[in-house]
Amino acid sequence: MTSNILVTGATGKTGRKVVEGLLRRNQNVRLGTRRNNPAFDWDDPSSWPGALEGMDKVYIVYYPDLAVPGAYEAIQGLTEAAKQAGVKKAVLLSGKGEKEAERCEQVVVNSGLDYTLVRASWFNQNFSESFLMDPILAGHVALPMPEAEIPFVDTDDIAEVVVEALLDDQHNGKTYEVTGPRKLTFQDVVKEISQATGRKIHYQPVTMEEYSGMMKAAGLPSDYIWLFDYLFREVLGNPDNHTISKDVEKVLGREATDFSDYARRTASSGVWNQSIPQTI
Template structure:
């Protein structure tokens, strides 16, 4: 690394909240590959960051010039908007110049958090993402796929599944390029698929039948509780799914094309490459 490159890298230090999650770890990998210093924001990091403990925020933000904001468990959950607003305000007071927020496509409550980031005084970019491809292979729906039965309260609604790698590419562009400031991008894949069609594509790739079973909200919530998900969390999660999977997002967005100048990754490409890793068995 040249001296000028080193100085430039030192000027751009990014805190990646949820830096070990689906999009966060990919953002960390990309920034690190560019020689840009990164701080992972998680409870196990040093210094730690915990959304539920504001006492950890100041140290995590110290020396940062930009922050990738992902909220756990979801922006639709109670208290999320207040937490994001407080974090954004503290970030600006701490010297952070740029905030990039991962938001949920079609989530009404998420709009409040988006507004908080807009009003923070920082340079901002909003990244609204549809249902992740990687939900089928990284936690969440991995066990159902392995058991060959995916049950969700989504009926026959179609979803424009988006790839986490595309999200990470857009986020990194927003963190490192000025032309994305003040933009809100709607990120989707290039086509609509029902969950039954998505399950069938995975099954074809691995040579097994993966069944999609549409269930009611009540059935889904009960199933979560049976799997030891806390009742309150199960209720909120079910409400979120029934909201965003009610057909409101059954259309394509052009955020990947706008931000990156290329087409988004197709679900079929994700399935082929993921099947090759053996995560779904062989």
């Protein structure tokens, strides 16, 4: 059966792949981004009804993170607008080990919509499509929490789980914790990427205070620094958040992607061999 599905974050790390997966399954997809027409903008609630009009389902990716102030109200507003528009089902991307995100999950659970919650561990793709890319390119990765062992998850796996959740009612009412099959420290990650690229990359453990100071010195805004402080301390700093889950295998019938496969695949794409743009 064909559904009309709004994918928010449709140009982002998981949304882009969810769009591709849904199109391969012959679904009608609307891109929920600021540049689409109708546009979807988290910062402009008046854009939500137009983006939801005529949709049966929605994939919700809140940006930048469900932990930030205002996220709870936004998820409340969006799910209410979705119900009013006649949407039947929502799949929410959430963060594993984030208490604030769990409050937002409850909004979706109590919304009256059918739902699936997909709680993800930190993404592999943070090292190739996000804030950890530049340190990899620079060959010098200075990060706090050297002792944290993290079951990084591949966004290919998340997207496949989300597509299944959107298309198959057997996933209604379920919460899936999506992780990779193995825990890695930042030192392990750097070693894997060095091996895959053949480049020398150095990992330097720093304290949380030093890391915040580095972000400040780089001119990053205070809300960005607050979010990273939260994600490192609350999410990475708690070993209970790093249990390996078998939910990817449960939903997809195959093992979750190992970090070394991601590292090899990404190295062969050439993205880790670019030079960093220099400012003059």
